[in-house]
Amino acid sequence: DAGITQSPRHKVTETGTPVTLRCHQTENHRYMYWYRQDPGHGLRLIHYSYGVKDTDKGEVSDGYSVSRSKTEDFLLTLESATSSQTSVYFCAIRADPQETQYFGPGTRLLVL
């Protein structure tokens, strides 16, 4: 599992509430990514980070923000959750200098 943990693993929330998902790695990798997985869409990149406090947007970043104050933690925040953000969220790290990305176990989020 490349030393990646995600928390919580499951969450049910209501529309309009803020939600923060956490990704934690133990191997000091520089690059970290957040994806969402939806049927018929595969995995789509939300945001990624290339170092502490260095982040950039992905393909589906609207409605999401991220923060990385420590190398080991990458947080994904839904400022005001909507039903369209019901999904499975995966964190990944890139094992430098390779390009291989390793994925965490995922967080299943249901927005009612």
Added chain:
Amino acid sequence: QQQVKQSPQSLIVQKGGISIINCAYENTAFDYFPWYQQFPGKGPALLIAIRPDVSEKKEGRFTISFNKSAKQFSLHIMDSQPGDSATYFCAASAAGGGNKLTFGTGTQLKVEL
């Protein structure tokens, strides 16, 4: 716009048969093409990857075939086993810019006895 198109959406193969999944891409800047395997309730796991300087890469029963001129690549699973039943994703990335992966939509493979 889907930059990596994957087919078929689902596939049923008999045990011992060959499973073939195809992907096509549009962005000529892509230079890294991994395949991921995902079991229910788990995160995707890297299966095999290829770069465009080779036309084929084999690891055990898994082979990637790559056609740069056609902008296509495919995964072949030889001697398919029930344990291979999973969802398979192709992906692609370009050097620089964070090596962001663009995924295909996935193929659900079922290997029957």
